[in-house]
Amino acid sequence: MYELLKKLRNHIEEFEEVISLITPFMSGESLELTDTGTASIEAYCKSLEQTDVFLLLEAIFFSANNFHENLIKELENRYTSIVQEWTNAIYDITHNDEIYDYDENIEIEDFCDRIDYFLNSSIAKINKFCTQYLEKPRSYHFNGFEYQVIYKAHIDYKKDKARRAELKLNGTDTFDENDELEMYVADLTTDEYIDNIISEETSLDTDDYDEGEWDIIEDNEKIIKQDNFQVCFVTEQIIKNNNPRVNEDIVEKIWIYLVENNLIANDTKFGIFNHVINHRELPKGADTILWNKNYVDGMWLIKFFRLSVDVFNACFTLRKGGKLHKQKNKIKKGDYSDFSRELLKHDENFLKPV
Numbered sequence: 001m002y003e004l005l006k007k008l009r010n011h012i013e014e015f016e017e018v019i020s021l022i023t024p025f026m027s028g029e030s031l032e033l034t035d036t037g038t039a040s041i042e043a044y045c046k047s048l049e050q051t052d053v054f055l056l057l058e059a060i061f062f063s064a065n066n067f068h069e070n071l072i073k074e075l076e077n078r079y080t081s082i083v084q085e086w087t088n089a090i091y092d093i094t095h096n097d098e099i100y101d102y103d104e105n106i107e108i109e110d111f112c113d114r115i116d117y118f119l120n121s122s123i124a125k126i127n128k129f130c131t132q133y134l135e136k137p138r139s140y141h142f143n144g145f146e147y148q149v150i151y152k153a154h155i156d157y158k159k160d161k162a163r164r165a166e167l168k169l170n171g172t173d174t175f176d177e178n179d180e181l182e183m184y185v186a187d188l189t190t191d192e193y194i195d196n197i198i199s200e201e202t203s204l205d206t207d208d209y210d211e212g213e214w215d216i217i218e219d220n221e222k223i224i225k226q227d228n229f230q231v232c233f234v235t236e237q238i239i240k241n242n243n244p245r246v247n248e249d250i251v252e253k254i255w256i257y258l259v260e261n262n263l264i265a266n267d268t269k270f271g272i273f274n275h276v277i278n279h280r281e282l283p284k285g286a287d288t289i290l291w292n293k294n295y296v297d298g299m300w301l302i303k304f305f306r307l308s309v310d311v312f313n314a315c316f317t318l319r320k321g322g323k324l325h326k327q328k329n330k331i332k333k334g335d336y337s338d339f340s341r342e343l344l345k346h347d348e349n350f351l352k353p354v
Helices: 004-026 037-050 053-063 072-093 106-132 142-176 177-185 189-200 211-219 246-259 270-279 297-303 309-315 336-345
Strands: 288-292 316-318
Touching: 004 037, 004 053, 004 072, 004 106, 037 106, 053 106, 072 106, 072 142, 106 142, 142 211, 177 288, 246 270, 246 288, 246 336, 297 309, 297 316, 309 316
Parallel strands: 288 316
Antiparallel strands: none
16 A cells, blocks of 8 residues: 555656656756656656556555545645646747747657546546545546646736736836837726726737637636646535537437437437537427437437436436436446447547546
């Protein structure tokens, strides 16, 4: 048990170390990696590739008489630091024109891609462990990319908020060349220009984010504007998304599969099904959707779209009658179906066998 915990903590320390080694380059403190630095980063990357956090947590879970969620909460704190450090590094290099473009350095670009992969993979596996082995995960599970987008937006929001406060306090002392130009083009006096900025609600510039990132920001605006940022696996503290948006292309492909394979009534409209998935309720006035197949496939639908059993029972009617029960109809280990394999096509990390 102690050796497993030690291995898990060593893994996190290696994660933190590889980021610390590459961060000076990302922040402009160094413009190229030395042979020694490259060898060190490569060694950490290989070690990270060889560790499966899910398997480690699973082994600890089965080795412990009482598995304490404090271990997961410790990981929350460590991964909060990891997400912050790595997002700050990426933020630095994308917001400073004087920093050497790392896209021209294949070696650096490769390391950056690998760290992104490690972050996404590790967070996904901790989420998977919490879903599979802890009685009730108490927060919506963001993936690594979503955490990075949320934290990047959190940085921009705090910077914009701080600048408004500085303008209010120091006036023209905080002006830059862009301010001078904008004030001139808008034909405003200094006081009018400052008053306009201060009176506006703190917001983010859509040009700084791509479409996929902006969807995440719109869904999590309240979280971004909170004072603190926290990675959450089980703690219902900072991160909570009551209505996560699901890509409609994926929803449509799964709807087509359900209709064509008679899992739901073949006259089920896509608009109704999509509304259920993205709003966790039936559209006003709509009838419940007939679920033709077995209970297990219903539980797979819940797992994939992160619905609750209560939402499913409110929106679907089982042909066999009755309702789904969280414990009675729980998916058993190795209990895969054609539908679950179809779902895996759309998310290769979705309950992937280990």
